[in-house]
Ligand SMILES: Nc1ncnc2c1ncn2[C@@H]1O[C@H](COP(=O)(O)OP(=O)(O)OP(=O)(O)O)[C@@H](O)[C@H]1O
C-alpha cells in the first residue's frame with residue numbers, strides 16, 4: 001500500500017505559539033484517513049500546513065513530490081482540494097460561478113459543465129440556487145457548495161475540515177454517503193478532520209488522534225472505533 | 238434650452254473620460270484596496286507615448302493599439318517590480334510608493350518631452366458631427382469609444398474564465414488560492430488593464446485639453462469623485478459616477494455664476510466629501526444582499 005501523502009516531522013506556529021510539534025502521518029492512495037482530536041488540538045492547522053496556507057517545517061510528500069516549499073496555488077494545482085473551516089465561499093459570486101471556480105485549474109474544454117451537472121445531481125438544492133449570490137445561501141447550503149467546489153477540481157486528495165459542521169443529521173448522512181461514493185468510484189484519497197468521530201471512523205480506513213500538536217494514537221479506523229478506552233477518553237461516545 | 242442640452246451632452250462626453258479613470262481606479266482598488274494617486278500620471282505617460290508615435294509619423298490606427306498594448310505591459314511591470322514586494326506592507330508604504338511613482342512619472346515626462354503644452358489631433362477629425370449637431374466629431378468618438386470599452390470589460394469579467402478568476406481573487410484572495418488561482422498574477426493583470434484603460438482616457442481627452450505632464454491631474458480627481466460617488470467596490474457604479482460627475486461639472490460651470498471655469502475643480506472635492514459623509518458606500522457600492 002503506497003501513500004499519496006506522507007508527512008514527517010511537521011511543525012507549524014502562529015507567531016510565538018508553536019501549534020504542531022512534529023507530526024508524522026500518511027494517507028494511503030485511495031484511502032481515507034481521519035484526524036481526530038479535541039478543540040484546539042491543531043487539526044485545522046495541520047490541513048493548512050499541508051496546503052501552504054501557513055509557514056511550516058518538516059517533510060511533506062504528495063504523490064511522490066515534495067511540497068513543503070510550494071505555495072497554496074501550486075499545491076492545489078497538483079490535485080489537492082481543501083475544504084476549509086469556514087467554507088471559503090465566494091460570497092459575492094453566484095453559486096454556479098463558485099462551482100466554475102473549483103475547476104479553474106482544469107483545461108477549458110474538459111467537460112466542466114458536465115461536472116457541474118453531476119454536482120447538482122449530488123446536491124439538487126444547489127441547482128435551485130444556481131444564480132443566487134452564494135453569500136446568501138444557508139450555512140448548510142454553503143457547506144454543500146464547498147464540497148461540490150472541491151469535487152470540481154477532480155482532486156487526487158481532498159482535505160476536509162469538518163464537512164458535517166452546521167448540517168442537519170440527514171444531510172450529514174447524505175454527505176458522508178457521497179464521500180464514500182467519491183472514494184469508491186473516483187478513487188479520491190481523503191484526509192478528514194471531524195468532530196463527529198463515529199461517522200468519520202465509519203468512512204475512514206485509518207485514524208490518528210492529535211493532542212496539543214502531537215499524535216498520541218494511530219491505528220486502523222476499525223480498531224480505534226472498537227477500543228472502549230480510546231472512545232471513552234478521547235472521542236466521548 | 239439648447240444651451241442646457243449642449244451642456245448635458247458635452248458633460249456626457251467628458252464624463253466618459255472620468256468614467257474610464259474611475260474604472261481604472263476601481264480596478265486597482267478592488268485588487269489592493271488602495272487608491273492609486275499615480276494613475277493619472279501613468280495615463281498621461283501613455284498619452285505621450287501615443288503622441289510620440291504620431292510624431293514619428295505612424296498613423297492613428299496603428300498608434301492606438303500600440304499605445305494601449307505598451308501601457309498594459311507597463312502597468313503590469315509596475316505592479317511586479319514596485320508593488321509585489323510590498324504586498325503585505327502597511328498602508329503608509331503604499332502611499333509613499335504612490336507618491337514616488339507620481340513624482341517619477343511626472344518628472345520623467347518633463348525630462349523626455351518637456352513641460353510645454355502640445356496639441357494632439359483628434360482621431361475622429363475636427364468640427365461638428367453634422368451641420369447643426371450638438372456633438373462634435375471628437376465628442377461622438379469619445380462617447381462611442383468609452384461605451385465600447387465598457388461593454389468589452391463587462392463581457393470580459395462576465396464571460397471569460399480569466400475575468401471570473403480576477404473577480405474571485407479580488408473578492409476572496411484566500412479562497413481563490415485554494416482553487417489554484419494565482420492571486421498575485423491577477424493583481425498584476427488588473428494593473429495592466431487599469432493602465433490600458435487610462436491610456437484610452439488620456440488619448441481621448443488630449444485633443445480637448447492639450448497634452449502636458451500635468452494633464453491628468455484634475456481629470457484623475459474627477460475620476461476619484463466618480464469612483465467614490467458610484468462606490469469604490471462597483472465597476473458599474475464607478476462608470477455611472479464618472480458620467481454624473483462630467484454632467485454636474487459642466488452644468489455647474491455654466492449655470493452657477495460663482496463656479497465658472499475656475500471653481501470647477503473644488504466641485505469634485507465637494508462631491509467626494511458629500512458622498513463620504515452621506516453615503517460612504519456610494520451609489521452602487523457593495524450592497525451584498527444580506528441574509529435576514
Ligand atoms: N490564526 C491564528 N493565530 C493564532 N493562533 C491560532 C490561529 N489559528 C489557530 N490558532 C491556535 O492554534 C491552536 C490550534 O488551532 P486549530 O484551529 O488547528 O485547532 P483545531 O484542532 O482545528 O480545533 P477545532 O476542533 O476547534 O477546529 C489553537 O490553540 C488556536 O488557538
Ligand SMILES: [Mg+2]
Nearest residue numbers: 043044045085
Ligand atoms: Mg478546526
